[in-house]
Amino acid sequence: MVKKMKRRGPTLDMTAMVDVAFLLLTFFMLTTQFKAPEPIPIILPSSNAEVKLPATDILMITISDQGQVFLGEEGKEELVEIPMQDLGDALIQYRVQNPSLRTVIKADRGAAYGPIEDALKQMKDAQIRRFSLITDLEAGARDES
Amino acid sequence: MVDIAFLLLTFFMLTTVFSRPQAMEINLPDDSTDTIVKESKVLMLRGSADDKIYWNVGDMTPEVIAYDGLADLLAEQRQAIGEDLIAIVSINRDGTYNNIVDMLDDIKLAGIDKFSIAPFAAADSAAVLAAQAGPAPVPDAN
Numbered sequence: 496m497v498k499k500m501k502r503r504g505p506t507l508d509m510t511a512m513v514d515v516a517f518l519l520l521t522f523f524m525l526t527t528q529f530k531a532p533e534p535i536p537i538i539l540p541s542s543n544a545e546v547k548l549p550a551t552d553i554l555m556i557t558i559s560d561q562g563q564v565f566l567g568e569e570g571k572e573e574l575v576e577i578p579m580q581d582l583g584d585a586l587i588q589y590r591v592q593n594p595s596l597r598t599v600i601k602a603d604r605g606a607a608y609g610p611i612e613d614a615l616k617q618m619k620d621a622q623i624r625r626f627s628l629i630t631d632l633e634a635g636a637r638d639e640s
Numbered sequence: 641m642v643d644i645a646f647l648l649l650t651f652f653m654l655t656t657v658f659s660r661p662q663a664m665e666i667n668l669p670d671d672s673t674d675t676i677v678k679e680s681k682v683l684m685l686r687g688s689a690d691d692k693i694y695w696n697v698g699d700m701t702p703e704v705i706a707y708d709g710l711a712d713l714l715a716e717q718r719q720a721i722g723e724d725l726i727a728i729v730s731i732n733r734d735g736t737y738n739n740i741v742d743m744l745d746d747i748k749l750a751g752i753d754k755f756s757i758a759p760f761a762a763a764d765s766a767a768v769l770a771a772q773a774g775p776a777p778v779p780d781a782n
Contacts (some may be wrong), residue, residue, distance in 0.1 A: 509642070516645050523652030540738045544664035558737070599663065602737040608687075609733035611740065612759055624670060627663035628719035630741055 533557075534565045534574045540604035542630040552595050556582070558602035562610040568596070579610065583617035590621070601629040664744060669756055681724045683717050685710075686764050689734035693743070694768045697721070702771035707742050714750035730764055757765040762766055 534557060553569035566585055567574035577585055589596055598618060602611055618626065669675070676712065679698045686694040686702065693710060694702040705713055718725055727747050731740050740757070747755050 513642050513645065516642065516649055520645055520649045520652065523649065531711065537662075540741040541748055542662075542664050542741050544745065546663050546665055548661050548663045582718055601661075604736065604738040604741070606737040607733065607762075608735040608737060609736050610732045612731070612733060615757060616759070619668070619671070624668040627664050628666060628741060628744070629661045629663050630745075632662050633745075 499512075501547075534576065535559045535563065537601055537603045538605065539601070539629060541629040541633040542628075543633050544630055545632070546627070548595070548599065548627065548629070552593065552597055553595040554586070554589050554598045556598065556600045556605050556614060558600065558610055558614060560603035560605045563605060564610065564614065568593075569599070579613050579617070582614060583621045586618060586621040586623060590623075598623050598626040599629060600626060647762060664741070664748070666744065666757075669754075678724075681721055681726055683721070683725055683727045684767075685715075685729050685741060686768055687731035687735045687739040688768055689731070689732045691735070691739065694771045696767070702767050704767055704771055707739075710746045711749060714746055714752065714781065718750050718752060719761055725754070727752050728758050729755060730758040730760040732760045732765075733766075737762065 507579050537557060537559065551570065555565075555567060555569040555574060557564075557574055559564040563576055564579055564582060565574035566582065566589075568589065586598065600611070600614065618624075682697065684696050684702070688694060691707065693705050695705060695713065696702040700778075714727075729740065729743050729747070744755070772773065
């Protein structure tokens with residue numbers, strides 16, 4: 496009698512739970528895999544903007560604090576460094592291939608404004624007037640600069 | 641094994657949640673059509689290389705303000721000028737990206753919908769110099 500009681504405890508059937516756990520695990524593993532490696536570390540500026548970017552169709556222009564420019568479709572390919580003067584043409588090519596691309600600028604908070612201005616000029620020439628700037632959520636970090 | 645599975649599961653769940661970046665939406669006006677606006681409704685914000693803002697409305701002499709005071713200034717001007725207020729932001733090429741993000745952020749927070757980004761021209765340097773009006777400052781390298 497006592498022996499029987501003891502045995503009943505550990506034979507709890509966990510198959511279903513483990514199945515679900517593994518299902519979720521595979522799901523999250525597959526979805527996270529698409530994160531492309533950053534070409535260069537970027538420290539984002541902070542703002543109060545709370546709009547989240549969509550997960551797909553992002554044309555990312557990354558500008559480092561040294562003024563290097565990287566361009567590529569986020570999540571699909573690795574960003575490649577391109578010279579500033581070729582940015583406009585490259586943007587047009589991307590937009591021709593996929594008109595629903597959203598242009599997004601991700602620049603280091605310490606990046607000089609010069610390259611940013613050049614990039615904005617190139618975008619203007621490529622008829623891109625609607626774009627997004629990637630920022631961190633503000634947490635009283637403003638006076639650090 | 642199940643423990644490890646759950647550990648991985650939590651790890652992947654947490655990393656996926658944080659991977660969606662925050663973004664600030666910018667919608668610049670079309671410059672192929674000329675829009676005529678009253679000078680008195682235009683608020684110029686010039687960001688200098690030394691993290692200061694020289695602002696003016698219409699043809700007044702620019703005044704200097706720090707980034708901390710920008711939110712108050714914008715709220716004040718928004719009150720005084722009203723909905724027609726148009727903000728024009730231009731940053732010195734030697735300023736930082738952080739400057740423009742701060743400015744645009746404050747502009748959005750103040751509820752100013754109409755704004756544009758203009759290149760920092762020689763006239764802007766001149767205006768900044770005029771405002772500094774003192775010992776000749778180092779000219780801005782454009």
